[in-house]
Amino acid sequence: xxxxxxxxxxxxxxxxxxxxxxxxxxxxxxxxxxxxxxxxxxxxxxxxxxxxxxxxxxxxxxxxxxxxxxxxxxxxxxxxxxxxxxxxxxxxxxxxxxxxxxxxxxxxxxxxxxxxxxxxxxxxxxxxxxxxxxxxxxxxxxxxxxxxxxxxxxxxxxxxxxxxxxxxxxxxxxxxxxxxxxxxxxxxxxxxxxxxxxxxxxxxxxxxxxxxxxxxxxxxxxxxxxxxxxxxxxxxxxxxxxxxxxxxxxxxxxxxxxxxxxxxxxxxxxxxxxxxxxxxxxxxxxxxxxxxxxxxxxxxxxxxxxxxxxxxxxxxxxxxxxxxxxxxxxxxxxxxxxxxxxxxxxxxxxxxxxxxxxxxxxxxxxxxxxxxxxxxxxxxxxxxxxxxxxxxxxxxxxxxxxxxxxxxxxxxxxxxxxxxxxxxxxxxxxxxxxxxxxxxxxx
Amino acid sequence: xxxxxxxxxxxxxxxxxxxxxxxxxxxxxxxxxxxxxxxxxxxxxxxxxxxxxxxxxxxxxxxxxxxxxxxxxxxxxxxxxxxxxxxxxxxxxxxxxxxxxxxxxxxxxxxxxxxxxxxxxxxxxxxxxxxxxxxxxxxxxxxxxxxxxxxxxxxxxxxxxxxxxxxxxxxxxxxxxxxxxxxxxxxxxxxxxxxxxxxxxxxxxxxxxxxxxxxxxxxxxxxxxxxxxxxxxxxxxxxxxxxxxxxxxxxxxxxxxxxxxxxxxxxxxxxxxxxxxxxxxxxxxxxxxxxxxxxxx
Numbered sequence: 060x061x062x063x064x065x066x067x068x069x070x071x072x073x074x075x076x077x078x079x080x081x082x083x084x085x086x087x088x089x090x091x092x093x094x095x096x097x098x099x100x101x102x103x104x105x106x107x108x109x110x111x112x113x114x115x116x117x118x119x120x121x122x123x124x125x126x127x128x129x130x131x132x133x134x135x136x137x138x139x140x141x142x143x144x145x146x147x148x149x150x151x152x153x154x155x156x157x158x159x160x161x162x163x164x165x166x167x168x169x170x171x172x173x174x175x176x177x178x179x180x181x182x183x184x185x186x187x188x189x190x191x192x193x194x195x196x197x198x199x200x201x202x203x204x205x206x207x208x209x210x211x212x213x214x215x216x217x218x219x220x221x222x223x224x225x226x227x228x229x230x231x232x233x234x235x236x237x238x239x240x241x242x243x244x245x246x247x248x249x250x251x252x253x254x255x256x257x258x259x260x261x262x263x264x265x266x267x268x269x270x271x272x273x274x275x276x277x278x279x280x281x282x283x284x285x286x287x288x289x290x291x292x293x294x295x296x297x298x299x300x301x302x303x304x305x306x307x308x309x310x311x312x313x314x315x316x317x318x319x320x321x322x323x324x325x326x327x328x329x330x331x332x333x334x335x336x337x338x339x340x341x342x343x344x345x346x347x348x349x350x351x352x353x354x355x356x357x358x359x360x361x362x363x364x365x366x367x368x369x370x371x372x373x374x375x376x377x378x379x380x381x382x383x384x385x386x387x388x389x390x391x392x393x394x395x396x397x398x399x400x401x402x403x404x405x406x407x408x409x410x411x412x413x414x415x416x417x418x419x420x421x422x423x424x425x426x427x428x429x430x431x432x433x434x435x436x437x438x439x440x441x442x443x444x445x446x447x448x449x450x451x452x453x454x455x456x457x458x459x460x461x462x463x464x465x466x467x468x469x470x471x472x473x474x475x476x477x478x479x480x481x482x483x484x485x486x487x488x489x490x491x492x493x494x495x496x497x498x499x500x501x502x
Numbered sequence: 503x504x505x506x507x508x509x510x511x512x513x514x515x516x517x518x519x520x521x522x523x524x525x526x527x528x529x530x531x532x533x534x535x536x537x538x539x540x541x542x543x544x545x546x547x548x549x550x551x552x553x554x555x556x557x558x559x560x561x562x563x564x565x566x567x568x569x570x571x572x573x574x575x576x577x578x579x580x581x582x583x584x585x586x587x588x589x590x591x592x593x594x595x596x597x598x599x600x601x602x603x604x605x606x607x608x609x610x611x612x613x614x615x616x617x618x619x620x621x622x623x624x625x626x627x628x629x630x631x632x633x634x635x636x637x638x639x640x641x642x643x644x645x646x647x648x649x650x651x652x653x654x655x656x657x658x659x660x661x662x663x664x665x666x667x668x669x670x671x672x673x674x675x676x677x678x679x680x681x682x683x684x685x686x687x688x689x690x691x692x693x694x695x696x697x698x699x700x701x702x703x704x705x706x707x708x709x710x711x712x713x714x715x716x717x718x719x720x721x722x723x724x725x726x727x728x729x730x731x732x733x734x735x736x737x738x739x740x741x742x743x744x745x746x747x748x749x750x751x752x753x754x755x756x757x758x759x760x761x762x763x764x765x766x767x768x769x770x771x772x773x774x775x776x777x778x779x780x781x782x783x784x785x786x787x788x789x790x791x792x793x794x795x796x797x798x799x
Contacts, residue, residue: 144742148762155765173765177546264746315633317746323634465764469744477746481655502561 094136096122102133103388105395106161108150110143111378113344114165114214117412121399134395136163143167154180154383162386163396166211168202168377172462175205182382182389183208187397195401195418198457203379211379212400215415217339218448218455219272219362219375222346224334225441226356231255235360241301244335244363248310251334258312260335261324262302262480265317265472268375269337273298275373275456276364286461288497290471291490299479299486301365306480313480317472325349337362339375340444343414347439358441361451370454410434416448423449466500534778541771551768558772568773570748571756572780578752579729581665586676586725587718593673594680595710609681613674623671624738628654631663631739654740660749667735672728676721683717684710719792723785730781733758753777 093104096119109115115138126133139161141149147170153160154174166174174181188200188209196216203211223235231254233247248259263269267281274280279294289295305311312333316323319336327333329350336342346357361371380400382392399405406417407428414436422428429445431437436444475493478484507513541558543551562568593612597605615623630638631653640650653659687709695705711718733754737743740750743759751759753773761770789795 144763151765152762176765265744323632326634473744474747477655481652481746496566499564499566 091137091139094119094122094138096126096134096136098122098126098133098135099130102126102135103391104135104137105163105387105392106137106139107163107165108139108141108146108161109165110141110146110167111165112140113348113413114378115140117408118399120408120412121405124404125395125398132391132394134391147173150174154385157385160383160385162388162392163380163382165378165380168379168460169465169468171203171211171379172460172464174381175210176462179205179208179210180384181210182384182386182393183210184212184382184393184397185209187393188212188401191397191401191419194403194421195406196420198374199377199418202377202457202460203381211381212396213418214378214380214400214409214413215339215341216418216420216455217341217374217376218372218416218451219268219337219339220372220444220447220451221360221362222336222338222342223358223360224328224331224353224356225358227251227255227257227331227334235358238360238363240367241305241363241365245305245308245310248305248334249308252309257331258309258333260305260311260337261314261319261333262306262311262476263318264313264476264480266320267468267471267476268318268339269302270295270298270471270476271375271458272337272362272373273301273365275458276362276369276371278370278456280459281467282459282461282463286459286463288463288467288494288501290467290475290497291487291494295490296487297365299490303479303486320345322349329353340416340448341376341414343436343440343444347414347435354439355441357439359444359447361447361454370451370456372451372454373456373458375458410436414444416444420452423452463497463501467497470496470500537771537774540768541775543768543771545767546765554768558769561769562772562776567748567751568753568756571751571753574748574750575730575732575752575754577661578664578668578732579726581661582668582672582729583722583725585665585669586672587721589669590673590676590721591680591714591718594677594684595706597677598681598684609677612677615671615673616675618671620671620734621738623667624735627663627667627670628739628741655746655749657747657749660740660745664736664739664750667739668732671735676725679717679721680714683714687713715792719789719794722788722792726785726788727781730777730784753780 092115094115107115107118118136118138122134122136146165147167150160150164150166151173157180160180185208192200195213199213199216200209202213203209221235221238225235228235228247228251231247231251233250235247238244238247244259251257251259271281274294277294277297279292281288281290281295283289302311306313314324314327314333315321316327318324319328319333319338320342325345328336329352331353343359346353364371380396382389382396386392400409401419403419403422406419406422407425409415409417410422410428411431411434416423423445429437430443470493474496475489478489478492479486508517540551542553542555544554544557545551593608596602597608602608632638632640633650633652633655635641635644635650637650639653643649643651651659653663691709691713692705695709700708731754732752736745736750736752736755740746743751743755743763745751754777757770757773757777760766760773
């Protein structure tokens with residue numbers, strides 16, 4: 060009798076254990092799900108890797124539309140979401156060895172040059188991008204190109220703006236609309252710290268958004284015209300010295316996680332410990348998804364500038380969607396991603412679902428889309444993002460992405476910014492060391 | 503004919519040894535030779551590898567980040583040796599003593615961390631040693647009026663977290679080795695020593711430590727290797743391979759960064775070969791000094 064009980068218990072625990080395994084994702088390092096999108100039996104199943112969970116939601120919408128419009132070329136999409144580094148590393152090994160790569164994948168702008176090195180193992184997308192050339196921002200297609208071939212389709216412009224927590228600013232008696240220059244920002248920050256003990260902004264140690272935007276304002280870059288690294292330029296020194304001065308005056312401070320787009324930082328912002336994030340527009344989706352407490356409190360504004368008249372934004376970050384050479388049905392994959400990323404419909408959905416600034420700029424003027432009162436982003440923010448975007452439309456500079464960029468980014472974000480903001484190392488010295496290190500690594 | 507070969511006394515030993523030799527050649531010698539060859543090449547995505555002579559090694563010798571990784575790995579190895587050999591030995595001796603209360607409970611609770619996935623353990627330690635006021639260690643420090651510490655941003659504090667993680671995970675395993683070593687020491691020795699009036703400390707230093715030498719050398723050898731080859735602990739603790747100022751970068755982490763993250767497989771192969779040389783030199787020296795190569799009497 061005892062044995063019987065024991066046996067039943069074993070069987071039950073085994074079933075529970077196996078059921079537990081089954082309900083979770085099959086892959087240990089990523090979560091997979093198959094998007095059906097109303098596809099029939101004969102649909103082709105394509106696999107898609109991404110590091111941004113939200114991108115899958117956009118593809119889900121576009122898939123439904125595609126399947127309805129193309130009954131003879133229907134697709135089922137097998138989406139796998141993996142952490143940023145894991146996904147890029149796995150993809151790199153897969154395309155290099157020619158085994159195990161997905162049909163479609165996202166590649167982040169900073170990593171893109173690695174995939175363009177040598178002979179790209181990605182399919183050129185010129186033919187499918189051609190029909191949309193006149194409607195989308197050309198520079199966004201150039202970002203993911205090599206020798207005249209387009210290899211990735213961009214998701215957004217990534218216009219960088221300032222996100223201000225108006226609740227804290229009101230408490231301190233500061234009006235964010237009056238902040239035009241960094242000097243104004245500093246004075247506001249000093250006031251905020253005195254009145255509330257909170258920091259006006261972050262000193263980023265693990266991302267280069269701030270350095271990039273300050274370089275872009277000065278029409279400078281991390282690389283020269285030939286794509287050679289230059290991180291110890293007077294412009295870069297001016298940028299970092301200015302930020303260091305802000306830190307010394309308790310206007311900005313380093314944040315857990317190292318930059319606004321991390322889990323720890325979402326927590327800090329949510330608790331109202333920092334007022335401002337200077338981030339590309341896609342940070343909006345982080346607010347609506349991960350910082351719900353701040354709903355109705357965040358205002359969007361153009362970036363402060365070093366001197367009046369400088370450009371007040373730059374296009375930051377980005378994701379190129381690619382088709383790998385080993386894709387099951389190359390043409391189908393190409394047609395689908397062009398449809399899902401470049402068509403007018405896609406651009407409208409990119410705003411609706413993801414809250415990104417679409418690369419088809421005609422969407423920026425569609426009031427019924429951008430000011431739709433039911434839109435979650437319109438509801439969340441104090442002011443309408445597109446009112447700001449249209450104001451700075453002509454002022455969005457770009458930072459180049461070259462083969463040296465991944466190395467530059469790695470050195471700055473692991474070593475240099477930490478030395479400057481955590482250890483207080485002399486700015487010029489830190490930048491000179493970074494330049495030497497980058498040159499050594501690129502040798 | 504086959505029967506004749508199989509039953510032959512001369513051939514049989516080779517047949518029995520063959521599986522090991524095959525595994526050794528396929529999974530050790532071949533990859534080793536192939537990465538040795540690759541360390542003299544430039545391997546780029548989708549292109550034929552190019553022969554570049556000793557360029558990778560010349561570059562490696564001037565690479566400050568590589569030396570930082572070597573220093574980090576060496577420091578980690580030494581710290582883990584300093585903690586993970588004497589303490590497990592002491593605990594093993596204590597738990598071997600029949601007078602100690604709750605021996606089985608302590609044995610299993612010490613061993614339990616080794617069963618935990620390093621990914622889970624690393625993540626938990628990362629949260630524990632987080633820089634926010636509310637993270638576990640900082641909130642404990644807060645009770646004593648100590649300001650929050652950015653543990654994972656400083657070399658020393660980062661290593662406190664890293665070595666704490668290693669100690670927590672491996673204490674039980676090493677203890678188990680020492681306990682099995684202790685089982686091989688006959689009780690008669692201790693009895694005889696007691697009769698001769700030896701104190702507990704004398705018994706420990708004159709009997710236990712010398713007779714545990716083979717176990718100690720084994721634990722030392724695998725700990726040297728494990729220390730130098732550590733990678734995942736650091737990767738999990740710093741949530742990736744890029745720790746601030748590379749304080750958590752290890753040799754294998756650097757190999758991974760060059761080979762996988764930067765697609766520079768030739769250079770990564772050179773890093774691997776240097777790691778192999780360092781490990782071999784340290785371990786062979788250690789084994790020679792401890793007399794393991796001497797013929798037993």
